[in-house]
Amino acid sequence: MKPGLGTQLRHLIELLDGAVGEAYDAAGLDYRPRYTPVMRALAEGRPLTLGQIAERARITQPAATQTVNLMLKADLVVSTPGTLDARQKLVSLSPHGKAMLPKLQRCWAATKGAADSLDADMSHPLSEALAEAIAALEQQPFGERIRAAMTANKKR
Structure with missing residues (x-):
């Protein structure tokens, strides 16, 4: 796993x-x-x-x-x-x-x-991946993403 x-x-x-x-x-x-x-x-x-x-x-x-x-x-x-x-x-x-x-x-x-x-x-520079992840999380925080995933899981 x-x-x-x-x-x-x-x-x-x-x-x-x-x-x-x-x-x-x-x-x-x-x-x-x-x-x-x-x-x-x-x-x-x-x-x-x-x-x-x-x-x-x-x-x-x-x-x-x-x-x-x-x-x-x-x-x-x-x-x-x-x-x-x-x-x-x-x-x-x-x-x-x-x-x-x-x-x-x-x-x-x-x-x-x-x-x-x-x-x-690396095939994709780590510094760029981290900057991209930070920007995405500033747009939609991880907590919001977790809540959305929990809601989606309840509907299944």
Whole structure:
């Protein structure tokens, strides 16, 4: 039996994140792949709210909050109260996080090279398939598709 879409995606992420994590270890970095979208958003240099991080990183706000909390513990970011609303957190790279950027950028460049190599080995580039899938899901979310399939199954 062919594995389901979710199982295949989880396995793909395991294969990719495992290799990327090993590359960070080899570069002497104590760093997790899940930090990358947040690090890239903050690398611009100015403090961001959790909502801004989520938007720039294209992740959910709960995922941004969870990742930032892990990054705070790892001393990669610092959090300060907002200037207009003290309940709002402003997040920026810590001195440790800023110091890691040059090594991280080299790892990111190597990761892009590896991704380009993977795309070249495939009949349909993975990056294009993922972009197409994301666009289709932005038009009709997967939850709507599940509900439609359940309705269709009830009619049979």
